[in-house]
Amino acid sequence: MRGSSIAPMRSIDTMTTCLRMLRTLTLCGLAVLACVTGRVAWANGADLPAEVVLQGFVKPEEGRLRVLVRTPLVLLSSFSLPKRGPGFLDLEHIDDALAKAAASAGKQVEITEDGRALVPTVRAMRLSQPSDLAFDAYSKALALVEGPKLPLDTDLYWNQGYFDVELEYPLASVRSPLALRVNVAPELETRGKFRFEFLPVGEPARRFDVPSGSGWVPLDPRWYEASWLFFKAGFVAPFAQDRMVFLVCLVAPFLRFGGVMAIATMLALMQALTLTVAARGVEFDEHLVPALFAAATAGSILLFAIGNLSRPRLRYRWFFAAVLGALGGFGIGHLLFHAMQFAGTHEIVAISAWNVGVFAGELVAFLLALVLMRLIVDPILGRTLGVVVVSALAGHLAWHWLVEYGHALGHVLHDGITRQSIMDLGRWLVPALVVGGLAMFLPRQFGGEPVPSLRSALLEHDGR
Numbered sequence: 145m146r147g148s149s150i151a152p153m154r155s156i157d158t159m160t161t162c163l164r165m166l167r168t169l170t171l172c173g174l175a176v177l178a179c180v181t182g183r184v185a186w187a188n189g190a191d192l193p194a195e196v197v198l199q200g201f202v203k204p205e206e207g208r209l210r211v212l213v214r215t216p217l218v219l220l221s222s223f224s225l226p227k228r229g230p231g232f233l234d235l236e237h238i239d240d241a242l243a244k245a246a247a248s249a250g251k252q253v254e255i256t257e258d259g260r261a262l263v264p265t266v267r268a269m270r271l272s273q274p275s276d277l278a279f280d281a282y283s284k285a286l287a288l289v290e291g292p293k294l295p296l297d298t299d300l301y302w303n304q305g306y307f308d309v310e311l312e313y314p315l316a317s318v319r320s321p322l323a324l325r326v327n328v329a330p331e332l333e334t335r336g337k338f339r340f341e342f343l344p345v346g347e348p349a350r351r352f353d354v355p356s357g358s359g360w361v362p363l364d365p366r367w368y369e370a371s372w373l374f375f376k377a378g379f380v381a382p383f384a385q386d387r388m389v390f391l392v393c394l395v396a397p398f399l400r401f402g403g404v405m406a407i408a409t410m411l412a413l414m415q416a417l418t419l420t421v422a423a424r425g426v427e428f429d430e431h432l433v434p435a436l437f438a439a440a441t442a443g444s445i446l447l448f449a450i451g452n453l454s455r456p457r458l459r460y461r462w463f464f465a466a467v468l469g470a471l472g473g474f475g476i477g478h479l480l481f482h483a484m485q486f487a488g489t490h491e492i493v494a495i496s497a498w499n500v501g502v503f504a505g506e507l508v509a510f511l512l513a514l515v516l517m518r519l520i521v522d523p524i525l526g527r528t529l530g531v532v533v534v535s536a537l538a539g540h541l542a543w544h545w546l547v548e549y550g551h552a553l554g555h556v557l558h559d560g561i562t563r564q565s566i567m568d569l570g571r572w573l574v575p576a577l578v579v580g581g582l583a584m585f586l587p588r589q590f591g592g593e594p595v596p597s598l599r600s601a602l603l604e605h606d607g608r
Contacts, residue, residue, distance in 0.1 A: 195335045195336075195337070196216055196218065196219060196328065196335065196336045196337070197216070197336075197337050197338075197339050198213055198214060198215050198216075198252070198253075198326075198328060198336075198337065198338045198339065198340075199213075199214040199279045199339055199340065200212050200213040200214060200253070200279070200338060200339075200340035200341075201279075201282045201285060201286075201340055201341050201342075201343060202255075202322075202324070202340055202341070202342045202343065202363065203282065203342075203343040204315060204318040204320075204322070204343075204344060204345055205315070205318065205345075206318060207314070207315060208312050208313065208314060208315050209255065209257075209262065209312070209313040209314075209315045209322070210286075210310065210311075210312055211253065211255070211264070211310070211311040211312075211313065212279070212282070212285050212286060212289060212308070212309075212310055212311075213249050213252075213253060213308070213309050213311065213338075214272070214279045214285070214306045214307070214308050215245075215249065215252075215306065215307045215308075215309070216306060216307075217271075217300075217302065217303055217304060217305050217306060217307055218303045219328070220245050220307055221302075221303065223241050223244055223245050223248075224241065225238055225241050225242075225302060226238055226241065227302055229299075231301055231302050232299045232300060232301060232302070233271065233300050233301075233302055235271070235293075235294060235295075235296045235297075235298060235300070236296045238271075242269055242271070242307065243266070243269075245269075245307060245309075246266040246269045246307075246309045247266065249264075249266075249309045249311060250263075250264035250266075250311055251327060252326065252327050252328050252338075253311075253324065253325075253326060253327075253338060254324070254325045254326075254327065255313055255322060255323070255324050255325075256322070256323045256324075256360070257313075257315060257316060257320045257321070257322055258316075258320050258321050259323075262313040262314065262315075263313070263314075264311040264312065264313050265311065265312045265313075266309060266310070266311060267290075267310040267311065267312050268289045268290050268309070268310040269289070269307070269308065269309040269310070270288070270289060270291075270293045270294065270307075270308050271293070271294055271300060271305060271306070271307055271308070272288065272294070272305055272306045272307075272308055273294070273298075273300065273305050274304045274305045274306070276288070276305075276306065279308075282341065282343060285308070286310070288308065289308050289309070289310045290310065318344075318345045319345075321362060321363075321364060321365075321366070322362070322363045322364065323360045323361060323362045323363065324338075324352075324354065324360070324361050324363060325358075325359065325360045325361070326338040326354045326355070326356045326357070326358065327356055327357070328356040335355075335356075336355070336356035337353060337354065337355050337356065338352075338353075338354050338356070339351075339352070339353045339354075340352055340354075342363050342364075344363075344364060350363075350485065350488075351485065352485050352486075353482070353485065361486055362486070362488070363488075364488050365486065365487070365488045365490065367490045367493050370486070370487050370488060370490040370493055370494045370497070371490075371493055371494070371496075371497040372497070373483075373486055373494075373497075374483060374486075374487070374493075374494045374495075374497040374498040374501065375497045375498070375500060375501035375504075376501065377479070377483050377498060377501065378480075378497065378498035378499065378500065378501025378502040378504075378505065379501040379502070379504055379505040379508075380505060381476050381479055381501075381502055381505060382502060382505040382506045382509045383505065383509060386438070386441050386442065386445070386545060387441070387472075387509070388509060388512075388513070389445055389538050389541055389542070390441055390444060390445050390448075390468070391509055391510055391512075391513040392513045392516060392517065392534060392538065393445050393448040393449055393452065393534070393535060393538040393539075393542075394407070394448055394461055394465070394513075395510065395513050395514055395517060396452055396517050396530075396531050396534050396535060396538075396595075397452045397456045397531050397594040397595045398456070398458055398594050398595075399518075399593070399594070399595065401514070403458050403590055404458070404510065404514065405507070405510065407458065407461065407462055407465050408506060408507055408510035409507070410462070410465060410466060410469070410579065411465040411466070411468070411469035411472075411506060412469065412502065412503045412506035412507065413469070413503070414465075414466050414469030414470045414472075414473070414575070414576055414579060415469040415470070415472045415473040415476075415502060415506065416473065416499040416502060416503060417470070417473060417575065418469075418470045418471075418472075418473030418474050418572055418576075419473035419474075419476065419480060419498070419499060419502065420473075420495060420499060421473070421572055422473065422474055422480070431556045431559075432556050432557075432561050432565060432569070433471070433474040433569065434474075435549065435552050435553040435555075435556045436471060436553060437468075437471040437472060437474065438545070438549040438552070438553075439546065439549040439550050439552075439553045440467070440468060440471055441468060441472075441545075441549075442542045442545035442546040442549050442550075443542075443546055444464050444468060445538055445539070445541070445542035445545075446539055446542040446543060446546060447464075448461065448464075448535075448538070449535040449536070449538045449539030449542060450535075450539065452531050452532075452534075452535040453531075453532065453535055455594075456594045457594075458590055458594075459583045459586040459587075459588075459590040460583060462580060462582070462583035462586065462590075463580035463581070463583045464580075465580075466576045466577075466579045466580030467573070467576050467577070467580055469576065470572065470573055470575070470576035471573075471576075474569070474572075476502075480495070480498055483498070517530065517531075517534070521533075521534060527595045528595060531595050
């Protein structure tokens, strides 16, 4: 009788511990959500648009570097530009304020020559109407900035139009390695951008779109600079929130290191294959592939979470990892496409370094998922309860993501996709289906015995 009374008490204690843990996790999640929401609200700002783009040109010449920058007037609100009437700029008394704004332009766009910071000199400045399109070409922009200013009686509203400035930097050689850093409106974070054209001597022009706060960007990188830059960019690509949840949910119930790392390696290789294909110019539907990858990732997380509570088998997950790895290469292909502007003339080196970085990042992400489960969650909650709690949280997130991403995918399908888009995607998914099909030939005990499920633990407990 005494032993039978202890068992229910232990069950009650276990349930109480679970409820406390879930309540703590919920409160932590709400706190993180509040912080993130507050940060987004603050960064957006009611006085600035969602995105502010500076336009410009960077042209090395003998003995100097000429930089033309066009800044939207909305960014000059802190300079207290003199106004008249209902909010028009007072062009007759504005020169002193514009001189301060021109000096700050050199701080918004910083440039180094072979690691040495260059100090700009303001050569010309002027205001332009919102309808002006001179910055479509370098010659037109230069002629505008150095040409006559707007008539003093021009009605130009204070937050419309542009402020154009010509900066000159001393340059030792037109062949010197140059690097550029953008600091546009810190409160905008990465939503402030400098979109410019680099015009090197004797080489084709290159277009750049550099977000503010992205660090130093080499304009004509050496091969090892391009390698390091793309390795870093590729390394961080796998650490998106949904991908980390996918990895944690995939490895949660498995204890054997070798089987899990085999899947990690296979996933990374499939991703590298399709990523290289995308980078080499094979075009895919830019709306279909990201929506399909996001929905497939959310659906796989939900299936894994449910499977973790019953009888998980690692070899069955081999197939999902192969297909998602291939889709993932296409899914992050837009990141590589955007980054190729920084490759200079080293396209092959950049793509290879990116793939190596993605591969390394994928393996590190798997290791972090294993460390989280085996060294943090297991000692706190126990193996079985840890898998249950992690799977429940992951499944809850995945359900919301599936609804959101599924809705987005439905919109894409409703808008219509071409047969050619489906054939292009399907052709490059065939290798993933073949590799995924190898799961049928894996040993039944591939990956070893998983952590006992909740049902098995309860049955074992009742048997005792």
